[in-house]
Amino acid sequence: MQFTMLASGSKGNCSLIDDGQSSFLIDGGISPRTLETFLKISGFTSKRIQGLVLTHTHGDHWNPRFLAYCAEKKIPWYLHKSHARSIYNQIPDFKVFYDSGLVHFYTPHTIFETIAGWQWLPLNISHDSEETFGFRLDIKNGNNPDISIGYLADLGVWDKDLAVKFAGLDLLALEFNHDEKLQKESKRPPFLIERIMGDEGHLSNDQAVAFLEYLKNMGVDNLPKQLVQIHLSEQCNTPEHARASLKSFLEDASFFMKVQTAHSKKGTSTINLLQRNLFAFAEHIEDKP
Numbered sequence: 001m002q003f004t005m006l007a008s009g010s011k012g013n014c015s016l017i018d019d020g021q022s023s024f025l026i027d028g029g030i031s032p033r034t035l036e037t038f039l040k041i042s043g044f045t046s047k048r049i050q051g052l053v054l055t056h057t058h059g060d061h062w063n064p065r066f067l068a069y070c071a072e073k074k075i076p077w078y079l080h081k082s083h084a085r086s087i088y089n090q091i092p093d094f095k096v097f098y099d100s101g102l103v104h105f106y107t108p109h110t111i112f113e114t115i116a117g118w119q120w121l122p123l124n125i126s127h128d129s130e131e132t133f134g135f136r137l138d139i140k141n142g143n144n145p146d147i148s149i150g151y152l153a154d155l156g157v158w159d160k161d162l163a164v165k166f167a168g169l170d171l172l173a174l175e176f177n178h179d180e181k182l183q184k185e186s187k188r189p190p191f192l193i194e195r196i197m198g199d200e201g202h203l204s205n206d207q208a209v210a211f212l213e214y215l216k217n218m219g220v221d222n223l224p225k226q227l228v229q230i231h232l233s234e235q236c237n238t239p240e241h242a243r244a245s246l247k248s249f250l251e252d253a254s255f256f257m258k259v260q261t262a263h264s265k266k267g268t269s270t271i272n273l274l275q276r277n278l279f280a281f282a283e284h285i286e287d288k289p
């Protein structure tokens with residue numbers, strides 16, 4: 001079971017989850033060539049991809065070329081009805097995709113199953129698009145332990161009801177969009193700064209850490225075993241700032257959490273979810289002087 005972020009940020013978002021036989025995508029805001037290159041390097045083909053789950057329709061999460069690629073490869077999309085309206089308004093050809101039976105609608109706060117055993121829970125999040133969703137994915141994995149993954153990007157605020165849904169994950173991909181100081185001191189126009197820092201904008205590093213603090217206060221077992229910092233702003237954040245925001249949080253010796261930071265164009269390397277205990281063990285050893 002693997003998770004790979006192929007790209008992350010305002011220029012494009014796409015991640016791929018693979019169980020060893022089948023893959024699923026979250027968002028398709030990249031070029032088909034980027035995906036094809038990844039598949040080639042991994043020894044996979046597009047036939048392995050069973051579908052795409054869409055969070056919202058901002059241009060960094062889907063694009064017409066990627067939709068055309070999915071139409072050609074017969075890769076179905078799982079989305080909300082408001083997304084279909086928005087895409088259709090931009091590309092009337094979306095009707096052809098819809099008529100081919102490649103569009104499936106999900107309902108907020110209602111679990112839907114894609115591949116057998118892959119259960120997705122779409123959760124409304126606060127963002128200035130039409131309805132926008134984060135996901136909790138629970139995968140019943142045959143004889144192997146169950147795996148749970150959370151995906152949370154493009155949200156201005158979080159609340160306790162949302163946080164509890166992301167308790168006890170194997171992996172959480174969480175937005176660390178901006179450093180608040182860099183944002184306020186940036187040369188961006190005030191209306192843009194206000195939008196990004198507003199309740200329907202993007203999560204700052206400090207807001208993301210507060211989210212993790214909340215899970216920890218519920219009991220350390222509620223923290224994800226692995227964290228991926230995603231959707232970093234290129235202008236108002238750096239991987240160093242995103243990492244530094246976690247420093248004091250990670251100094252707590254009562255838990256182990258492996259952290260990766262997604263690069264906007266390169267994403268992350270492939271993260272193996274079944275070796276979670278080995279990771280924790282390795283880190284534990286490395287931590288010793």
Ligand SMILES: [Zn+2]
Binds near residue numbers: 013058060154
């Ligand atoms: Zn975005």
Ligand SMILES: [Zn+2]
Binds near residue numbers: 056058127129154
């Ligand atoms: Zn967005």
